[in-house]
Amino acid sequence: MFFSYKIKDVTPSKTSMISDLASKLKREGKEIISMAAGELDLSPEKNIKSKAIEVIKNGNTKYAPVSGLEELKEAISRKLMDENSLSYPTDHIIVSNGGKQVIYNALVSTINPGDEVIIISPYWVSYPEMVKLCGGVPKILKSDRESNYQINVEKLKKIISKKTKWLIINSPNNPTGTVYSPETLRKIAEILTEHSKIWVLSDEIYEKLNFIHHSPRNIVNIQKALKKRVLLVNGFSKSYCMTGWRLGYGAGPKRLIRSMLKVQSQSTSAANTIAQFAGVDALELSDSSFSDLLTILKRRQKIMLKEIQKINGLLTNRPEGAFYIFPSINFFIGKKLMDGTVIKDDLVFCKELLKRKNIAVVPGSSFGEKNCIRLSYALKAKDIILACNKMKEFCDSIE
Numbered sequence: 001m002f003f004s005y006k007i008k009d010v011t012p013s014k015t016s017m018i019s020d021l022a023s024k025l026k027r028e029g030k031e032i033i034s035m036a037a038g039e040l041d042l043s044p045e046k047n048i049k050s051k052a053i054e055v056i057k058n059g060n061t062k063y064a065p066v067s068g069l070e071e072l073k074e075a076i077s078r079k080l081m082d083e084n085s086l087s088y089p090t091d092h093i094i095v096s097n098g099g100k101q102v103i104y105n106a107l108v109s110t111i112n113p114g115d116e117v118i119i120i121s122p123y124w125v126s127y128p129e130m131v132k133l134c135g136g137v138p139k140i141l142k143s144d145r146e147s148n149y150q151i152n153v154e155k156l157k158k159i160i161s162k163k164t165k166w167l168i169i170n171s172p173n174n175p176t177g178t179v180y181s182p183e184t185l186r187k188i189a190e191i192l193t194e195h196s197k198i199w200v201l202s203d204e205i206y207e208k209l210n211f212i213h214h215s216p217r218n219i220v221n222i223q224k225a226l227k228k229r230v231l232l233v234n235g236f237s238k239s240y241c242m243t244g245w246r247l248g249y250g251a252g253p254k255r256l257i258r259s260m261l262k263v264q265s266q267s268t269s270a271a272n273t274i275a276q277f278a279g280v281d282a283l284e285l286s287d288s289s290f291s292d293l294l295t296i297l298k299r300r301q302k303i304m305l306k307e308i309q310k311i312n313g314l315l316t317n318r319p320e321g322a323f324y325i326f327p328s329i330n331f332f333i334g335k336k337l338m339d340g341t342v343i344k345d346d347l348v349f350c351k352e353l354l355k356r357k358n359i360a361v362v363p364g365s366s367f368g369e370k371n372c373i374r375l376s377y378a379l380k381a382k383d384i385i386l387a388c389n390k391m392k393e394f395c396d397s398i399e
């Protein structure tokens, strides 16, 4: 066969079905309000943008070193020390085209056929598919609404096998907005102490978008001994509103970073040079710019939760970070719209909501949790209210 077995196993994103339909409707002239976006509607700070323009004007636009510009790695190293009290010299750091590439580099350079990776569901859409692309086996550990999506450590113990290579944790979480508590992290650290071969990929891409500031926040801060088998993943997309700039970084043991650099050198060479220079300035932003961002997001979250509570049958969770909420639509499953269309599952719910009310949301099954939907409040307050009103009309028409 021409195509690889690996690609055969990778499932196309259900998210793209909704975004393709949304694009089609837009082309037909419909005004779509999207609560599906995984990015903020805000623009990066002025100094980040002017730095990029200055770099282009000065012609500092050649390939960067594979591991990243030295000045950016130094700034990342300082950030990790100042904000996270963790020492990572620059040769323990890799700069890539987004956190996504950091994760892919790590998995591709460590997974052998049949190796297992524990992923907590609901999960970010790309984790299981990346694991499969690397020849590994995703092992899904469900977390539930009752515990507000904290990790069930008893279940974690049971899912660990001799083949477990990685545990991926993501806090603040996409899609639930859950922030793992220090108790949860402490219990995970205890389990991992008994399983010395398992590594942890700690995806902290929403680190700054955290409304509850537990301390310590990070599994390495909880258990220093784990540092030699933890990869921290972070980036500029979410906290700095720099999604399209494609800039992320990883910090971890030197031997892992070295292997990841081999992959990067033979695949993308290095992250975008212009974005890297601007990234240095981004890391110098004062705390006040983040508190402004958090104030905006908290306000939007409050509005969305208030509006959602007006919708009969929609059961929401308690988000503590990121910019998503993840309500259950179980109440509507199996019920009918007025024209007889049956809401068979979350995908049908999302498609019909889009077709009938021009509101785009993401089906929970994309994140491994069916009969839920992910709503992003990365949009203006007036659009949140309008979209929620339309969603209420839609839900009220299901009987």
Ligand SMILES: Cc1ncc(COP(=O)(O)O)c(C=O)c1O
Binding pocket: 038, 097, 098, 099, 100, 101, 124, 170, 173, 174, 203, 205, 234, 235, 236, 237, 243, 246, 247, 248
């Ligand atoms: C949980 C999580 N991790 C990683 C990423 C990757 O982000 P980026 O590649 O833009 O840095 C995303 C993007 O949506 C995400 O939601």
